[in-house]
Amino acid sequence: MDEKRAKEEIDRLKKEINRHNYLYYVLDSPAITDAEYDRLMRRLEELENQFPRLVTPDSPTQRVGAKPLEAFGTVTHTIPMLSLKNAFTGQETTEFDARIKKYLKMGEEIEYAAEPKMDGLAVELVYEDGIFARGSTRGDGYVGEDVTQNLRTVRSIPLRLTPGRAEKKSIPRHLEVRGEVFLPLEAFRKLNREKEAKGEAIFANPRNAAAGSLRQLDPKVTASRPLDIFCYGLGSAEGAGFKTHYESLEFLSSIGLKVNPFVKVVKGIDRVLEYHREIEKKREELDYELDGVVVKVNDLALQERLGVRTREPRWALAFKFAPKQESTTVKDIIVGVGRTGALTPVALLEPISVGGVTIERATLHNQDEVDRKDVRIGDTVVVQRAGDVIPEIAYVIKEKRPPGRELKRFRMPDKCPECGSIVEREGALHFCMGGLLCPAQLKESIRHFASKRAMDIEGLGAMHVDQFVDSGLLKDVADIYYLNKDKLLGQERWAEKSAENLIKAIEASKRRTLERIIYALGIRGVGEHMARLLSKEFGSIEALMDTGEEDLVKVHEIGPETARSIVDFFKERHNLQVMEKLKKAGVVFPSEARKAKGRLAGKVFLFTGSLKTFTRDEAKDLVEAEGGEAAAAISKKIDYVVAGEEPGSKYDKARELGLKIIDEDEFRRMAGR
Numbered sequence: 001m002d003e004k005r006a007k008e009e010i011d012r013l014k015k016e017i018n019r020h021n022y023l024y025y026v027l028d029s030p031a032i033t034d035a036e037y038d039r040l041m042r043r044l045e046e047l048e049n050q051f052p053r054l055v056t057p058d059s060p061t062q063r064v065g066a067k068p069l070e071a072f073g074t075v076t077h078t079i080p081m082l083s084l085k086n087a088f089t090g091q092e093t094t095e096f097d098a099r100i101k102k103y104l105k106m107g108e109e110i111e112y113a114a115e116p117k118m119d120g121l122a123v124e125l126v127y128e129d130g131i132f133a134r135g136s137t138r139g140d141g142y143v144g145e146d147v148t149q150n151l152r153t154v155r156s157i158p159l160r161l162t163p164g165r166a167e168k169k170s171i172p173r174h175l176e177v178r179g180e181v182f183l184p185l186e187a188f189r190k191l192n193r194e195k196e197a198k199g200e201a202i203f204a205n206p207r208n209a210a211a212g213s214l215r216q217l218d219p220k221v222t223a224s225r226p227l228d229i230f231c232y233g234l235g236s237a238e239g240a241g242f243k244t245h246y247e248s249l250e251f252l253s254s255i256g257l258k259v260n261p262f263v264k265v266v267k268g269i270d271r272v273l274e275y276h277r278e279i280e281k282k283r284e285e286l287d288y289e290l291d292g293v294v295v296k297v298n299d300l301a302l303q304e305r306l307g308v309r310t311r312e313p314r315w316a317l318a319f320k321f322a323p324k325q326e327s328t329t330v331k332d333i334i335v336g337v338g339r340t341g342a343l344t345p346v347a348l349l350e351p352i353s354v355g356g357v358t359i360e361r362a363t364l365h366n367q368d369e370v371d372r373k374d375v376r377i378g379d380t381v382v383v384q385r386a387g388d389v390i391p392e393i394a395y396v397i398k399e400k401r402p403p404g405r406e407l408k409r410f411r412m413p414d415k416c417p418e419c420g421s422i423v424e425r426e427g428a429l430h431f432c433m434g435g436l437l438c439p440a441q442l443k444e445s446i447r448h449f450a451s452k453r454a455m456d457i458e459g460l461g462a463m464h465v466d467q468f469v470d471s472g473l474l475k476d477v478a479d480i481y482y483l484n485k486d487k488l489l490g491q492e493r494w495a496e497k498s499a500e501n502l503i504k505a506i507e508a509s510k511r512r513t514l515e516r517i518i519y520a521l522g523i524r525g526v527g528e529h530m531a532r533l534l535s536k537e538f539g540s541i542e543a544l545m546d547t548g549e550e551d552l553v554k555v556h557e558i559g560p561e562t563a564r565s566i567v568d569f570f571k572e573r574h575n576l577q578v579m580e581k582l583k584k585a586g587v588v589f590p591s592e593a594r595k596a597k598g599r600l601a602g603k604v605f606l607f608t609g610s611l612k613t614f615t616r617d618e619a620k621d622l623v624e625a626e627g628g629e630a631a632a633a634i635s636k637k638i639d640y641v642v643a644g645e646e647p648g649s650k651y652d653k654a655r656e657l658g659l660k661i662i663d664e665d666e667f668r669r670m671a672g673r
């Protein structure tokens with residue numbers, strides 16, 4: 001076959017496959033069998049393999065295949081992605097309507113677009129000339145993360161829009177579409193079942209699962225989760241010229257994007273309240289989570305007049321659903337022990353189904369919380385789930401307490417239920433003082449050490465940690481690095497292949513960044529952010545260990561409690577032994593260039609023009625290695641402008657601002673080179 005004929009067939013196949021994608025994933029009404037679909041895909045792959053030049057980014061074969069990223073880039077939204085004001089009652093919703101009428105000085109009823117509020121995460125899709133070009137998360141509303149390659153794997157997001165379906169309007173050359181990405185409930189439950197089986201931490205709710213899936217650096221992982229989307233609005237869409245919001249949604253739908261089928265135009269706020277009741281009922285039958293309805297003034301000219309107040313538009317409102325509640329009884333209150341030794345009271349409940357999920361336990365957080373809610377064993381309580389798997393007790397129905405018989409109040413034990421060590425109270429929390437001699441703390445701290453965001457030891461899930469601690473294989477985190485194939489094969493349910501994989505993953509974890517190691521150690525009060533700060537500030541584990549409380553608190557963001565907990569951690573003999581053991585096993589504690597102490601400490605440099613003895617990057621690296629900062633743009637906070645040959649406009653700007661300008665030789669002297 002020649003290239004011309006191949007191209008014709010490829011184009012035909014792409015069109016055909018895209019149409020079936022649309023029918024299947026957007027309209028949910030497939031027209032062919034899976035086998036027929038696979039045949040079309042295989043034929044396309046075959047031709048593309050034969051003529052690689054004919055592969056285009058919008059080809060259905062190109063959804064997955066991008067390489068894993070190191071990190072996500074950022075995207076600045078051309079128009080900020082706003083949030084919504086919340087209402088929890090009909091009363092508040094009626095007040096919203098009254099405010100609008102007053103603001104617009106309108107007597108007649110307002111026309112609203114009423115929409116389901118999907119509980120997922122907001123994204124923006126950018127189409128250039130009808131081709132999916134970029135996708136990002138909402139982030140803080142102004143800047144989000146570039147998750148383009150992950151969004152490409154979402155089947156209901158067309159890689160190419162279909163103008164054929166647009167009636168009169170043509171597609172703007174640059175089109176920004178906003179929507180909610182979510183994980184259907186069935187897929188969410190399946191994913192959690194799989195995670196549980198692997199001994200991994202489960203997702204608390206479908207929203208977290210969707211966010212976790214979309215924020216994967218490896219698009220293959222995202223592709224394995226059947227994410228879906230509903231589009232609910234526009235960002236920048238020049239020349240679109242819609243009169244109403246509803247019209248814009250109809251347009252999105254007509255060009256192949258997925259819009260929620262329950263969107264409706266209603267007149268007057270009473271109809272909105274009615275809609276809210278309808279959708280709240282419908283919610284039970286849906287395969288995705290809703291957490292309310294969104295009400296939007298339909299007329300775009302009126303929206304314009306109403307404008308935005310701080311970060312919320314005056315023309316829209318989220319009328320949330322009441323959390324799902326049921327009543328049941330408390331069978332017992334038990335106490336769990338976490339990684340830091342914190343004791344958590346947990347209510348064991350008579351199993352009850354709340355919104356389709358069976359609930360058997362609810363966390364009570366701490367003694368104060370138990371006292372505040374006055375929960376006692378034998379009580380009848382109302383439990384609620386706000387879309388979350390981890391439920392809570394809303395309140396006790398005191399009228400149901402048996403008359404004449406006092407139910408016992410819950411008291412924290414004075415001995416650790418896991419190891420019998422003494423328990424001490426610190427602030428709101430009680431702690432077991434047994435440290436890592438306490439098996440519960442040991443298990444939790446090993447789980448934390450191996451977790452994804454710490455040392456990231458794939459395959460060492462919660463169940464395996466339990467198994468290895470119970471069988472005495474792991475007595476501290478360092479023992480992980482002394483596992484070998486023989487030891488693993490001596491354990492129940494371990495086979496050649498799985499043992500090999502785990503050993504490989506353990507080996508790979510020996511070289512993690514300093515901040516991950518600091519985080520992995522599990523020092524109380526040191527989360528990811530603090531670990532990053534400590535790593536930047538002190539540069540090496542030795543420097544951190546040598547620093548006393550008074551110097552730690554001098555660092556911005558480190559409070560006295562965290563400082564004490566860090567110093568205490570490194571004073572503990574057992575911790576020092578574990579660190580020695582880690583080093584001996586070959587775990588690298590890398591050093592970072594110490595920022596605060598270099599020759600250029602605290603100074604900000606800007607380079608302009610070409611340098612003779614450095615490239616730009618080398619010069620910047622040198623500045624940073626010596627504790628300084630290299631700025632990208634001119635500003636008053638710059639201490640030195642280094643002018644090379646033929647300096648650009650930054651040079652003139654620097655003179656205007658009266659900044660200190662030096663040449664390359666002087667810069668080199670300052671940096672000690």
Ligand code: IVH
Nearest residue numbers: 082083084115116117118121122180232294
């Ligand atoms: S409109 C200015 N419509 O709710 C209006 N948002 O709390 C911006 N959401 O960030 C949003 N369904 O993630 C809109 N039908 C819908 C929605 C919806 C879910 C989410 C969205 C947004 C959040 C606002």
